[in-house]
Amino acid sequence: DRPVHPDDLECIHQASHYAKDHREYLAIRYRIIWPDGSLHWVNALGRFYYDRDGHPVRMLGVLTDITDRKQNEETLRRSEEFKRRVMDSSEDCIKILDLQGRLLYMNDPGQRLMEIDEFDAYLYVDWASFWDSASRPEVFKAIETARQGGVAKFQGLCPTHKGICKWWEVLVTPIFNAEGKTEQLLAISRDVTDHWQSERVLRESEERFRATFEQAAVGIAHVGLEGGWLKINKKLCDIV
Numbered sequence: 001d002r003p004v005h006p007d008d009l010e011c012i013h014q015a016s017h018y019a020k021d022h023r024e025y026l027a028i029r030y031r032i033i034w035p036d037g038s039l040h041w042v043n044a045l046g047r048f049y050y051d052r053d054g055h056p057v058r059m060l061g062v063l064t065d066i067t068d069r070k071q072n073e074e075t076l077r078r079s080e081e082f083k084r085r086v087m088d089s090s091e092d093c094i095k096i097l098d099l100q101g102r103l104l105y106m107n108d109p110g111q112r113l114m115e116i117d118e119f120d121a122y123l124y125v126d127w128a129s130f131w132d133s134a135s136r137p138e139v140f141k142a143i144e145t146a147r148q149g150g151v152a153k154f155q156g157l158c159p160t161h162k163g164i165c166k167w168w169e170v171l172v173t174p175i176f177n178a179e180g181k182t183e184q185l186l187a188i189s190r191d192v193t194d195h196w197q198s199e200r201v202l203r204e205s206e207e208r209f210r211a212t213f214e215q216a217a218v219g220i221a222h223v224g225l226e227g228g229w230l231k232i233n234k235k236l237c238d239i240v
Helices: 006-022 067-089 108-113 136-147 193-215 234-239
Strands: 026-033 039-050 056-065 093-097 103-106 152-157 167-176 182-191 221-223 229-232
Touching (some): 006 026, 039 067, 136 152
Antiparallel strands (some): 039 056
């Protein structure tokens, strides 16, 4: 027999007594120390046998070395934790969708951007339902493209949970499984509201300038640095 890790002795003691007193199967995982000092995980399954008076007389069980499995579980846990840290360090709204386009995950910064206080209320909700109706065709198209293994980009209007309208630049990509098949979708949305509003103000300013230029009651010319006319309005054409 190899010694049990000291930190696991109390857990084994409690589990054994509970199984014995309640006549239930014993099922527990714990660590043992090998002669070379290395730690190994074992899975213990067993049951107690009792005499006619109900006293336990023996216990039969099976130990299975699950060290590799535990190491794989730990590696996976660390990988998932790393991905969560990466996602939560991003300033974008990062979501994982199922193949039907339903929400499975949203990173914490994304929840703040969308003004969502409790994500559980949105679990398995159709992502497309968040979007303004004019933007939904682009959303559906992007989901289908990613589902087929492609990458899609679009811009659209999606209000927050509290009703604030925001413009987003979105990238939707497939997440492949070990066989190379698409099993989930990754959607990364960047808030471009400020940029979009600045462009809108600029467009409106340019439109007002063009309207003023063309409709002015006096002749106006747009002159280049070398003195040549680049553009003249209708009034100046009438004059010259």
